[in-house]
Amino acid sequence: RVMEMALRKALEKDEFTLAYQPVVDAASESLVGFEALLRWHNPEFGQVSPARFIPLAEDARLVVPIGNWVLHRACCEAVSWPADVRVAVNVSAEQLYEPDFVETVVEALSETGLAPQRLELEVTESVFLREGSRAGETLDRILALGVGLSLDDFGTGYSALGYLSKTRFTTIKVDRSFVQGAARGMQESIAIIRAVVAMADSLGMATTAEGAETENEVRVIRELGCKKIQGYYYGRPMGAEDVAEMFSDHR
Numbered sequence: 001r002v003m004e005m006a007l008r009k010a011l012e013k014d015e016f017t018l019a020y021q022p023v024v025d026a027a028s029e030s031l032v033g034f035e036a037l038l039r040w041h042n043p044e045f046g047q048v049s050p051a052r053f054i055p056l057a058e059d060a061r062l063v064v065p066i067g068n069w070v071l072h073r074a075c076c077e078a079v080s081w082p083a084d085v086r087v088a089v090n091v092s093a094e095q096l097y098e099p100d101f102v103e104t105v106v107e108a109l110s111e112t113g114l115a116p117q118r119l120e121l122e123v124t125e126s127v128f129l130r131e132g133s134r135a136g137e138t139l140d141r142i143l144a145l146g147v148g149l150s151l152d153d154f155g156t157g158y159s160a161l162g163y164l165s166k167t168r169f170t171t172i173k174v175d176r177s178f179v180q181g182a183a184r185g186m187q188e189s190i191a192i193i194r195a196v197v198a199m200a201d202s203l204g205m206a207t208t209a210e211g212a213e214t215e216n217e218v219r220v221i222r223e224l225g226c227k228k229i230q231g232y233y234y235g236r237p238m239g240a241e242d243v244a245e246m247f248s249d250h251r
């Protein structure tokens with residue numbers, strides 16, 4: 001309750017920031033983009049994890065305004081990065097169900113000047129759960145803008161595959177649990193990653209392995225053919241200033 005009230009005021013009090021985690025090309029290890037991850041610092045509660053406050057925001061119907069802020073901020077910060085570096089933004093199902101969601105995306109792009117090809121939206125399988133939500137149609141309209149689309153946390157949800165034949169996701173993100181399992185030699189995890197990579201390949205989609213922390217995990221992922229890698233091994237989520245500094249130093 002108390003946290004919900006604090007969350008209600010967090011936007012106007014400017015308590016949110018975005019952290020950016022690098023995503024690299026698996027073969028060349030070159031930087032291809034960053035995933036934007038929301039951070040909330042409140043004077044009373046300190047640093048609160050999105051794993052905790054996003055569900056709260058969804059229940060309190062705050063996730064739409066907060067999500068719109070994330071989208072605008074991410075586009076705004078990414079526009080000054082090199083043109084071949086993309087930004088991925090997590091989108092909750094409640095945002096996607098808003099009738100004007102596509103307009104919100106168009107607006108974020110036009111107001112910041114970010115090219116649509118540089119933006120990627122991440123959704124989970126759960127967006128397909130609500131009957132009559134027209135999630136598929138909305139996602140098609142997003143793709144038609146030239147914006148990329150990732151299927152996040154793949155393999156951890158209810159995993160019906162029907163929608164994969166309808167929605168042309170750009171990328172499937174393989175959940176960290178499979179990456180860890182495969183690196184420990186678990187045949188089930190290895191088989192699942194192999195199958196996901198093969199399926200993605202034949203559907204014209206890329207794969208990103210999530211949560212790679214060790215050299216061994218990176219090696220196994222590359223052997224299994226994932227196209228992109230994200231994880232602490234290549235970098236932790238970092239502040240926008242650190243990202244900007246990275247580009248000013250090395251170019």
Ligand code: G
Nearest residue numbers: 036037038049050051054067070090091092
């Ligand atoms: O950043 P961290 O690893 O703590 O994220 C925890 C969870 O919160 C992840 O599932 C992530 O997808 C989610 N998350 C982080 N930022 C956002 C955001 O801006 N919007 C939504 N909807 N989820 C987010």
Ligand code: G
Nearest residue numbers: 090152153210211212213230231232233237
């Ligand atoms: O659900 P989603 O994939 O959007 O959330 C990404 C989450 O995974 C973020 O909370 C991020 O901080 C976390 N994460 C990213 N890389 C790693 C990693 O290498 N190890 C662990 N444990 N978590 C990671």
Ligand code: MN
Nearest residue numbers: 035090122152
């Ligand atoms: Mn994500």
Ligand code: NA
Nearest residue numbers: 152153173210
């Ligand atoms: Na994920």
